[in-house]
Amino acid sequence: MNKKALGxxxxxxxxxxxxxxxxxxxxxxxxxxxxxxxxLKARDWQITWFTVWQALLSTFLTLVLAVxxxxxxxxxxFPGQRAIRSxxxxxxxxxxIVVATGFTIFRDATHLWSNPIVWIIAAHVxxxxxxxxxxxxxxxxxxxxxxxxxxxxxxxGHFRTLWSISLPxxxxxxxxxxxxxxxxxxxxxxxxxxxxxxxxxSLETEIASAxxxxxxxxxxxxxxxxxxxxxxxxxGISQTGGRANIGIELGEHDGxxxxxxxxxxxxILITLPVFVLLIAAPMFQIVWKTFTEGDGFVANFVNLxxxxxxxxxxxxxxxxxxxxxxxxxxxxxxxxxxxVLVSFLLALPTKNRSSVLIVRVLDVLFLLPLGISTVVxxxxxxxxxxxxxxxxxxxxxxxxxxxxxxxxxxxxxxIYPALVALDKSHLEAAAxxxxxxxxxxxxxxxxxxxxxxxxxxxxxxxxxxGEFGAASLLAYGDQATLPTVLYSLISKxxxxxxxxxxxxxxxxxxxxxVVVFVISRESxxxxxxxxxxxx
Amino acid sequence: MQKLLKAAVIAAIASLALAGCSPTVDNKTxxxxxxxxxxxxxxxxxxFETESGYKLKLVKAGDAGAxxxxxxxxxxxxxxxxxxxxxNTLTEVASDNQLIDGALAAIDFGDVCLNYxxxxxxKKNLATxxxxxxxxxxxxxxxxxxxxxxxxxxxxxxLATTIAVFGEEGYLGYWSKLKANGxxxxxxxxxAYFTEFSGSSGHGKYPIVLSYSSSPAFEIRDNGxxxxxxxxxxxxxxxxxxxxxxxxxxxNGAKALVEFMKSKAFQSELPESMYVYPVDESVSLPESWxxxxxxANTLAGDELDVAGNRKVWLKAWSKLFE
Numbered sequence: 043m044n045k046k047a048l049g050x051x052x053x054x055x056x057x058x059x060x061x062x063x064x065x066x067x068x069x070x071x072x073x074x075x076x077x078x079x080x081x082l083k084a085r086d087w088q089i090t091w092f093t094v095w096q097a098l099l100s101t102f103l104t105l106v107l108a109v110x111x112x113x114x115x116x117x118x119x120f121p122g123q124r125a126i127r128s129x130x131x132x133x134x135x136x137x138x139i140v141v142a143t144g145f146t147i148f149r150d151a152t153h154l155w156s157n158p159i160v161w162i163i164a165a166h167v168x169x170x171x172x173x174x175x176x177x178x179x180x181x182x183x184x185x186x187x188x189x190x191x192x193x194x195x196x197x198x199g200h201f202r203t204l205w206s207i208s209l210p211x212x213x214x215x216x217x218x219x220x221x222x223x224x225x226x227x228x229x230x231x232x233x234x235x236x237x238x239x240x241x242x243x244s245l246e247t248e249i250a251s252a253x254x255x256x257x258x259x260x261x262x263x264x265x266x267x268x269x270x271x272x273x274x275x276x277x278g279i280s281q282t283g284g285r286a287n288i289g290i291e292l293g294e295h296d297g298x299x300x301x302x303x304x305x306x307x308x309x310i311l312i313t314l315p316v317f318v319l320l321i322a323a324p325m326f327q328i329v330w331k332t333f334t335e336g337d338g339f340v341a342n343f344v345n346l347x348x349x350x351x352x353x354x355x356x357x358x359x360x361x362x363x364x365x366x367x368x369x370x371x372x373x374x375x376x377x378x379x380x381x382v383l384v385s386f387l388l389a390l391p392t393k394n395r396s397s398v399l400i401v402r403v404l405d406v407l408f409l410l411p412l413g414i415s416t417v418v419x420x421x422x423x424x425x426x427x428x429x430x431x432x433x434x435x436x437x438x439x440x441x442x443x444x445x446x447x448x449x450x451x452x453x454x455x456x457i458y459p460a461l462v463a464l465d466k467s468h469l470e471a472a473a474x475x476x477x478x479x480x481x482x483x484x485x486x487x488x489x490x491x492x493x494x495x496x497x498x499x500x501x502x503x504x505x506x507x508g509e510f511g512a513a514s515l516l517a518y519g520d521q522a523t524l525p526t527v528l529y530s531l532i533s534k535x536x537x538x539x540x541x542x543x544x545x546x547x548x549x550x551x552x553x554x555x556v557v558v559f560v561i562s563r564e565s566x567x568x569x570x571x572x573x574x575x576x577x
Numbered sequence: 578m579q580k581l582l583k584a585a586v587i588a589a590i591a592s593l594a595l596a597g598c599s600p601t602v603d604n605k606t607x608x609x610x611x612x613x614x615x616x617x618x619x620x621x622x623x624x625f626e627t628e629s630g631y632k633l634k635l636v637k638a639g640d641a642g643a644x645x646x647x648x649x650x651x652x653x654x655x656x657x658x659x660x661x662x663x664x665n666t667l668t669e670v671a672s673d674n675q676l677i678d679g680a681l682a683a684i685d686f687g688d689v690c691l692n693y694x695x696x697x698x699x700k701k702n703l704a705t706x707x708x709x710x711x712x713x714x715x716x717x718x719x720x721x722x723x724x725x726x727x728x729x730x731x732x733x734x735x736l737a738t739t740i741a742v743f744g745e746e747g748y749l750g751y752w753s754k755l756k757a758n759g760x761x762x763x764x765x766x767x768x769a770y771f772t773e774f775s776g777s778s779g780h781g782k783y784p785i786v787l788s789y790s791s792s793p794a795f796e797i798r799d800n801g802x803x804x805x806x807x808x809x810x811x812x813x814x815x816x817x818x819x820x821x822x823x824x825x826x827x828x829n830g831a832k833a834l835v836e837f838m839k840s841k842a843f844q845s846e847l848p849e850s851m852y853v854y855p856v857d858e859s860v861s862l863p864e865s866w867x868x869x870x871x872x873a874n875t876l877a878g879d880e881l882d883v884a885g886n887r888k889v890w891l892k893a894w895s896k897l898f899e
Contacts, residue, residue, distance in 0.1 A: 071650075139767060146772055146779070240725030240732075240764040241898050251727055254643040256888055257670060259650075335778045424647055428654035435656065526637075530613055532767050534852060535788065536795030540771055540778035 046387065050404070053384045053450075056376075059432070060447045061411050064422030071425065072263020081264050086248070090268055093244040096159065097227035100166035104223050105216065107167065107316050108174035109209075110309035116179030116493075117187075118302040118309075127179075128558040130321050131172040131500065132551050135508025137525045138232025139532055140547045141165055143331070144324030145237065158238045165233045168320055170226055173452075173501065174219040180493040181215035181460055182208070200305060214459030221280045222455050225273055225413040245269050249415045259421075266418040273413030277406045325551060332548045336541010345542050346549070359527055359546060363553070365438075366507055366523040370557075373445035374502040380446070381453025381498065384408050386483055388454070389461040405458075412451040419444070438521045445509050449502040456498040460491040500561045507554060524550050607631040607830030608657035610648065610822070612641045615661060616850040617843075625837050631830040641667060641730060641817075649674045652823065659831035661819040661838065666733065666883040668818060678828060681818035684838050685853040688790040688873040689734035690812040691721075692805050694776030697784035706785070708810040709742060712755060719759035722773040722783035725898075727891050729765045733883065734813035735787050736890060741878035742811055752897055762898055776805040791852050794863075794870035803869040812873035817853065 114120075115127050133141070145165060189211070193203045209216070231246045238247075245265050252262040302310070333339045346359040388405055392398045411419075423444065427434035434440050464487055472482050488495055508525060522530075524546065531543035607629075609615075615637065622633055636657050638644040645667045648660060652674060663671050663681060671677055691709065698705050706712055712721055726732035739748040761783060763769045770788050773781035777796060790812060793803040819838050821831040837843055844855035848866050861867075 142768065143772065143779075146781075235728060235764045236768055238764070239762050239768075240728035241762060241895075243899075247728075254639065254646060255727065255733075256891075257642070257646045257649065258888075331778075421647070421650055424651050424656065428651055428656070520635075522637075526613075530616075532771060533614060534795075535770060535777065535792040537778045539795075 046390065049383065049387050053380050053387075053408070056380055057408060057411075057447065057450070060443055061419070062407075064426040065414065065419060066422075067426045068259075068418055068422035069263045069266060072259040072266075075260050077260035077264045079264075081268065086265065086268070089243050089245055089248055090272070092242075093228050093246075094272065096163060096166075096244070097224050097230075100163050100170070100227040101220050101223045103163065104167050104170045104174050105220060107312065108171060108178055108219065109204075109212075109216075110312040111171065111175040111316065112179035112182055113204075114302060114306060114309045114313050115175060116183045118300060118306060120302045124559065124562065126317065127176075127562065128555050129325075130175060130317065131504065131558045132325060132554045133168050133321060134170070134172050134501070135504040135554055136169070136547070136550070137508065137528055138236055139529065140328060140550075141168065141233060141324065142236040143544075143547070144327045147323050147327040158242055161237045162230075162233055162242065164320065165237055166223075166227045166230060168324065169230075169233070170223045171316070171321065173226075174223055176497045176501070177219040177222070177456060178212060178215045180456070180497040181463075182212060183493045184460065184491055185211055200308070214463050217280050218455040218459050221277065221409070222412060222452060224276050225409070225451075228272060228276070229269065229413050229415060231416070245272070246415055246417075250417045253417050253421060262415075262418060262421075266415050269413060269415060270410065273410055274406055276413070277409055281402065328544060328547045328551065332541070332544040335544055336537050336539075338541075339545075342541040342545035343549075345538065346545050359524070359549070361520070362522050362524050362527045363549075365521055366525075366553075369442040369445060369523060370503050370506040372439075373442040373449060373506040374499060376443070376446040377449035377453050377502040377505075378495075378499055381450045381502070382457055382488070382495075384450070384454050385457035385461055388458050405454075408454050409451045411447050416448075441521065441523070442506065445506040446502075448509065449505040452501050452505060453498045456494050456501070457491070460494040461487060464490060496562050500558045503557050503561065504554060507550075507557065524553075604827050604830070605630070605632055606634055607659065607827050607834050608634045608636055609834060610636045610638055610644065610655075610657035610660045612644045612662040613637050613639060614851060618846060618850060621842060621846055624842060625834070629830070629833040629837065631827070631833060633834070645670055645676075648676050648822070652676055655822045655824055655826075657822060658825035658827045659819060659821055659834045661817070663818045663820070664730070665814075665816045665818075665879075666730070666737075666887075669882070669884040671820075675823055677820040678823045678825065678831075679821055681820040682835055682839060683816050683856045684819050685844075685847050685851065685855055686814050686816040686872075687853040688807075688812040688814050688876070689731050689738070689787065690790045690807040690809060690873055692774070692776065692786050692788040692792050692807050694774070694784040694804060695806055696804055697775050705806075706808060708808065709738065710751075712760075712785070713751065713758050715758065717758065717785065720783060721755070721759075721785040721787075722761040722763060722769045722781070723787040724766050724769045725762050725764055726894060730815070731766045731787055731789070732762075733887070734815060734878070736894060737878035737881050737883050738811055738813045740890065741881055749893060749897060752894065756897065789852065790873050791848070791854070791866065791870045794848075794865045795852070797865060797869065806869070807873075809871070809874040811875060811877050813878045814873065814876050816856070 111130075115123060115130075136144070145161060148161070190203055190207055193207050194200075198206075228244075229246050230244070231250060234242055234244050234247050235250075240247075245268060249262045249265045249269070252258040252265065332342055336342045337345065384404075388401055392401055423435065423440065426432075427440065434443070468486055468490075469482050472486055473479075477485070528543055528546045528550065531539050531546060615635065617633075617635075626632055634657075638647045638656065641662050641664050644660075645663055647656065649670065660676070661684065668681060671681065691706070691712075693705050695705075703716065706714075706717055711717065723735055724732035726736040736748075739751055742748075743751045761773060763773060766788065769786050770777055770792070771779040773779065773783045774786035774788075775781050775784045776786070788807075790807040790809060793805045793807060796803050796805045798804050819835045821828055821835060825831050839857070841857065841860060844857040844860045847853050847855045848863050854862070854872055862870075
């Protein structure tokens with residue numbers, strides 16, 4: 043118990059100082075005057091209800107499409123699979139204005155559905171599809187396939203196998219994917235604002251307009267409180283689904299993954315249109331515009347390496363890329379270390395009911411950053427880290443730190459269910475052989491769930507690379523990142539700026555692809571083992 | 578195990594402490610808090626630094642509204658020494674909260690006007706609208722896109738214009754006519770201009786857009802002519818101010834910076850760097866501006882108290898557009 047408490051100290055200090063302190067600080071400043079009044083207003087409850095149902099619907103659609111996607115992309119193999127896995131991940135971190143530009147490819151179809159909510163939900167699926175596919179897929183990949191194969195051999199059809207064997211086994215990953223997607227969709231800001239024309243209101247857009255336009259801190263704080271409660275309730279509900287710590291046998295390798303064949307027609311039939319229409323088409327639109335707008339493809343990129351002919355950027359895109367990559371390395375490393383530690387501690391066996399309760403509370407503490415308004419948190423940083431004792435505000439480290447706070451929940455949602463689902467017999471054997479708990483984690487458990495660890499690393503990196511809210515929180519002139527540079531390009535008239543903005547978007551997509559591709563590559567040893575048929 | 582955990586705790590504390598050791602800002606650096614649209618060329622920045630002896634550091638704090646709110650939140654420990662970009666709708670917030678040491682100095686202005694796509698109107702052989710009242714005519718059905726006043730400052734400027742032109746009792750009637758005439762409302766300026774407007778890079782479907790009187794200077798085509806022009810009547814003038822922040826760590830540097838912004842060198846760069854007009858009338862505009870982007874002929878809404886009425890107006894407007 044002592045060791046465990048000591049283990050919790052580091053992540054708790056981290057999240058306490060970097061999340062709960064500034065959040066509490068700003069909320070307490072807002073809880074003055076008529077803030078309580080906002081908790082009782084009908085309009086705010088209407089907005090809350092809309093926030094909930096659109097997030098539920100987005101989450102449901104994302105999961106329904108993601109299961110066949112995860113099956114074909116992770117449980118089967120086919121040529122070009124890794125490229126497609128990396129491609130579908132790009133939307134997750136695209137700045138909203140780019141998403142909206144990409145979605146103009148559907149502009150001619152808008153007379154079919156003039157309701158902006160349709161497009162908001164489509165964009166939510168576009169953004170979260172890869173997160174769900176990878177959460178489910180990397181878990182699925184680690185599962186031992188024997189049960190499924192046995193079922194198939196004994197004559198069970200694909201559907202029956204899926205329904206009665208695979209889905210129950212996948213439950214921890216499904217719950218995790220649902221929780222993350224729901225929180226992302228409920229706190230979604232840019233998509234809601236841009237695709238909704240500013241006329242569709244969710245909690246997050248109301249908070250932003252209260253804080254930024256109306257300068258009404260009490261209202262923003264009251265709504266942020268509702269938002270926090272919503273996250274806690276969503277978490278509670280996801281937990282009643284039960285935890286599947288039933289000791290699933292995880293396969294140690296993917297050597298026996300079979301090629302996709304004709305019997306997988308349904309999964310292909312669902313995934314192919316999703317990939318082509320929903321994921322690839324909007325991205326193609328951006329790349330296309332890089333060729334056709336501004337001064338042309340090459341010139342747009344050449345312009346990017348400078349500060350623009352009118353020097354509207356305070357630094358070149360090359361410098362901004364370096365800033366972005368530096369922030370990414372720092373924040374992803376911190377998020378991975380803290381996230382793995384938290385997952386490990388959460389997954390330790392609990393002795394009695396009170397410690398179960400403690401674990402649940404700790405679990406939700408580390409989930410909350412996903413569902414909270416970046417505007418509110420940003421304001422919290424401003425009032426908290428101005429001077430003594432922690433003048434964080436003045437340093438460039440504030441951006442990667444706040445980004446790591448946002449990435450930790452994602453890492454935990456990915457690693458924790460995988461650790462819980464691990465078969466414990468290996469661990470017992472190792473413990474008998476005299477291995478310490480730490481050695482077991484490092485040498486046995488993490489390698490067994492390595493696909494999940496790769497996924498967690500990729501998403502932690504993407505959260506940082508695409509994050510705009512925190513980076514624009516206080517963007518020091520020479521510390522601008524790619525998304526902030528993109529935004530300053532697209533907020534000025536002129537074809538040259540627009541062309542550069544499109545080139546920057548294409549560049550961000552390319553960079554994302556490379557980052558994800560590199561992180562998810564097999565180590566040379568694994569690849570060799572596979573070639574030799576030893577894996 | 579215990580050792581590792583101890584190391585983790587120490588590392589966490591150390592990294593926080595490390596982050597706390599910020600480079601102390603000395604009196605030789607002046608920090609300018611500004612909105613995201615601020616730009617200054619390297620040459621000009623060097624000139625300021627050599628002339629004044631201060632190093633210039635920029636902090637971009639969101640759009641003008643977000644920036645002002647951040648300054649209000651941090652007024653006891655300001656995030657910089659000087660501010661640029663508080664506009665005339667926000668000056669009252671600044672004075673109510675005693676953000677500024679001394680007075681705000683006007684630096685530049687921009688006119689929020691409707692722009693239209695010259696080519697589109699020529700092709701259709703349609704006369705262009707002369708003022709905002711004309712937009713409700715059936716001739717111009719489904720042609721106009723504006724940004725939402727609740728989420729963009731140009732949109733708010735246009736809402737103020739309509740209140741000035743049609744009065745408190747008439748503006749909602751005008752907006753409902755616009756709505757019936759197929760007005761498109763989008764979230765921000767960039768969505769309106771770059772996504773929906775037909776005269777710019779997005780190749781949208783709407784030939785009339787709410788933008789600035791300066792925008793046509795940036796749509797000059799190969800034939801040397803601009804594809805767009807502004808309707809120079811019923812425009813709203815946004816004036817931007819700079820000032821020394823109260824409790825600034827380096828008030829002298831801040832004063833020098835504000836003075837520099839009023840200088841000819843800085844003023845004459847404003848059109849090219851920030852797409853706005855200098856307040857110093859003796860500064861001549863670039864050629865393309867003189868030709869294609871003159872300032873507005875008639876203004877509206879100057880006398881309105883936007884800061885005080887924003888909430889009420891937005892509430893009434895939002896009822897109509899939801």
